Amino acid sequence: MRPYALYGLAAILLALSFALAQEVDPREEAKRQKELLLQTGGILPTELIVAQGEELFFRKGPSGKTMAECDFGLGKGVLEGAAARLPRYFLDTGKVEDLDSRIVTCMTRVQGFKPQEVKRSEVVAVAFYIASKSTGHRIQVRLLFPEERALYALGEQLFYARSGARDVGCATCHVTYVGRRAGVLPYADVLGKDQSWTHWPAYRYSNDQAWTMQDRIRACYGNIAHPQPALYSTPILALELFLAYNNNGALVEEWPAFVR
Ligand code: HEC
Structure with a gap:
């Protein structure tokens, strides 16, 4: 040649x-x-779900109350920036709650729905709506209460734990393999550098699904053939608090996000 x-x-x-x-x-x-x-379409799927969530937010429950009667952390009915400050400890339930679980609390304790009447698709739509009020805010999650510190410690432990035949855990992919490609997507540095906390809730166009961070984490458990913790369960909340805290300061460019 x-x-x-x-x-x-x-x-x-x-x-x-x-x-x-x-x-x-x-x-x-x-x-x-x-x-x-x-x-x-003239409108984005994210916008449609946010509109649906807004409708549900102002729908009266069996008690005659709407979700505007609920406190998402900044006071009754205050939504501006509220999602960017979750998870956090709530005095009325004595629990650390994220956006999803706080919506369930609102629907059951304030609106009077029975737990079995709470539809997951409705919780997600409301989460999209409430999260949309935090676009432009920065993540600001604190560890003030002992309950928050204990849950954070559990989240950290779960994040670094490894299990199964392949001996993998969250940190295998999201610390050790960061930057390498997992098929189409690179493994994200979920502990801050990639501002991962701000990417959820999101609409996933690749499979037309609306996911909150709970769904994202459960899917990751599924990927490693590990039994998936239930929605709203302590392990999910613990991992969320750990991730959110490590993403403090990250700017929410757009909630809900639009991802692959
Ligand atoms: C076998 C590899 C693997 C393991 C183990 C794994 N994940 Fe993932 N995870 C992925 C892939 C692939 C994606 C999609 C690409 C990306 O965003 O990193 C993802 C995405 C994520 C995201 C969204 C990142 C973003 O910026 O949007 C979070 C958060 C996350 N995983 C958390 C976890 C947690 C918590 C665990 C442990 C329970 C875990 N993952 C275990 C492969 C893994």
Whole structure:
């Protein structure tokens, strides 16, 4: 081969690698998909779910009360920035609650729904609506109460724990493998650098699903063939508090987010 032919080959390989890199840049791809959906539908799926959540928020429950009677951490009916400060300890339940579980608390304790009447799809829609009021806010989660500190410690322990035949845990993928690719997506540094806490709740265009962080974490447990902790359960809340605290200061660019 003549020397300049090598340059030609190198140029082709370089162009190819750029093309490939572009194809798998998840953020750019998400932006493109968002544009596409907006052009075809005129409205984004995230906006539809937020609107649905708003309707549910102002729907009266069996007690005659709407969710505006509930305290999401900043006082009755105050939603601006509230989701960016969750999970947190609530005196009325004596528990640390995240957005999802606080919505369930509101529906059952204030609105008078029976626990079995609480539909997951409704909780997610309301979570989308409340989270939308924190766009532009920074994550600000604190460990003031002993209950918060205890749950954080449990979350940290669960995050670094490993189990199963492959001896893996959260930290295997989200600390050790950070930057490597998991199929299309790179493993995220969920402990702050990638501001992962701000990516959920989100609409996933790849499979048309609306997920909160609870769904995201449960899916990760599924990936490693580990029994999935139930929704609203202590292990999920513990991991959430641990992750949220480590993402303190991160700016919420857009809630709900739009991801692959
Ligand atoms: C086998 C590898 C693997 C393990 C183990 C794993 N995850 Fe994941 N996780 C992924 C992949 C792949 C994604 C999607 C790509 C990404 O965002 O990192 C993801 C996404 C996430 C995200 C969203 C990141 C973002 O920026 O949107 C969080 C948070 C998360 N995982 C938490 C956990 C927790 C908590 C555990 C332990 C219970 C865990 N993961 C275990 C592979 C794993």
